Amino acid sequence: MFLGGRRPHDSLHWLYGVLLVLLLPIAATYVGGRGPRREALVYGIAGLFMAGLTIRALTTGA
Numbered sequence: 001m002f003l004g005g006r007r008p009h010d011s012l013h014w015l016y017g018v019l020l021v022l023l024l025p026i027a028a029t030y031v032g033g034r035g036p037r038r039e040a041l042v043y044g045i046a047g048l049f050m051a052g053l054t055i056r057a058l059t060t061g062a
Contacts, residue, residue: 009060016057023050 008014027046031039 012060013057016053020050020053023053 023046027042031042034042
């Protein structure tokens, strides 16, 4: 979309994009060898947070 000429109306979209890209590697380094229940919990919370960021980014766009 960006290369096609559609630019975000608000610079906050850049923050959402960066957070979405960085969230899973941060969660993976946090989990790093802990138990399977802890791993599922961390990835589940990260997934919910990513879904919330995605919905927020979609609703702030015009």
